[in-house]
Amino acid sequence: MANTESRLEQENRKLREMDERYKAAYQKETLEHPKFLKERVRNYDEALARVAASPIQEDKAGVRALQLERDQLARKAYPNLFIRLFKKLVDVLSAGNRVAKAQQATADxxxxxxxxxxxxxLGDHFNKVQQQMKQGNGEFSLPVSYQVSEREKMELHLNFKRDEIGNCHFENYKATLFSEDGKIKPVQHTFDIQNSDFDTGKAYNLLSGRAVHNGAGSWQQLDFNDKDGAGNLRMKNFLTGYGFDLEKVLVELPLKETEHKTIFQKFMNGEKVEATLLINNKETSYVLVADPQKKEVGVYNQLGRKFTQDELKGKQSETKSTANVQQLIPKVKHIQDQRKGKSVKF
Structure with a gap:
């Protein structure tokens, strides 16, 4: 929902709020001192420059009223007529620079x-946000919806807000993951842009229950059994000292060496990975998921059955034992054939 306010209205509101703060904080003598009044005149000059730099056509009568208020302050700040006229000439000459500066600040x-x-x-959606910014909206939300897979859909609400000096900020986005068949309950979490580095891909992986590395030495995973007052899932953190060493765990898996680097980065992003493991002397495709809480990498077959680390080690040991037996059988048979051959000759 957008909170619409023209640039002129914004500047008028800020000047009024500023005046109220001054009255509450300072004595009358300070407020009427020429040096203080000169600073207030500068505030009005900057406000008028920002209004002039606005891409939206402003109310001309309102702009004129703001200019008159500024001139009244200038009479008090510069009681000498000649000084005031000189100052006004300087202000007219420098007005263009102030407007250009305000325009550059808007562009920045x-x-x-x-x-x-x-x-x-979410850069592809910036044009819609820019339209809201140009309209002077102080607080607004942009809905974004897209299909993640045949059975899953993501809905995002991008939230923006202006600060006290009029700059707009992308504060956060609320992400909700839906199951198209309705069998899985929707899950949601609000991701703070200023204090996290979670893009929409990582957000999807987190909402899917997987862990993501935050790039600062910590694995994070949403707790589906705990919510805060706003209905957001709380985040579990697994620091380096917790003991999950992804590189060490990967080395222990019967992976192809060429796959290690690619798999490592995908795990850091919270992705599930399809990889080839050598089990029972056969290269078989499995789905791998990093699980920092259990300090392991979960290994699943195509039907979703999970193999424990002991099972994997057992299968490898069984493979070696079977291979040894198979290697012995031909040798025994060969010896028997030799013996048979010798007895016939005799």
Whole structure:
């Protein structure tokens, strides 16, 4: 839901709020001192420049009223007529620079918002956000929906808010994962843009129950049995000291050596990985999932059955034993044939 406010309305509101703070904090003598009044005139000049830089056509009468208020302050700040006229000439000459500076600040803010959106994989939706920004919306949300797979859908709500000086920020996005057949209950979590590095891909993996490495030495995983007051799933953290060493666990699996690096990075992003393991002297495809809480990598067959680490080790031992027996059988048969051959000759 958008909270629409024109640039002129924003600047008027901020100036009024500023005046109220001044009155509550300072004595009358301070508020009427020329040096203080000169600073207030500068505030009005900057506000008028931001209004002039706005891409939306503003109310001309309202802009004129703001200009008149500024001139009244200037009369008090510069009681000498000649000084005031000189100051007004200087202000007119420098007005263009102030407007250009305000326009550049607007462009920089738009670029910052675009960068924040691209960081989480939502840069394609920036144009819609920019339209809201140009309309002067102080707080708004943009809905985004897309299909993840045949059976899963993600719904996002991107939340934006302006700060006290009018800059817009991409604050967070609420992600909800739906099962198309309705068999799995929807799960949701709000991802803070300022304090996390979770793009929409990692968000999907987290909502699917898998763990993601945050890039700062910690594995994180959503707790499906615990929610905060806002209905968001709480995040479990597994620090380095917890004892999950992904590299060590991967070395212990009968993986092809060429797959280690690729699999490692996918696990860090929270993905499930299809990989080839050598089991019973056969290369078989399995699905692998990093599980930092259990300090292991879960190994599943194509039907979803999970193999324990002991089972995997047992299968490998069984493979070696079987291979040894098979190697002995031909030798025994060969000796028997030789004996048979000798007895016939005799």
């Amino acid at each position: 803010n738009a670029s910052s918002v675009h960068g924040s959106m691209e960081k989480v994989g």
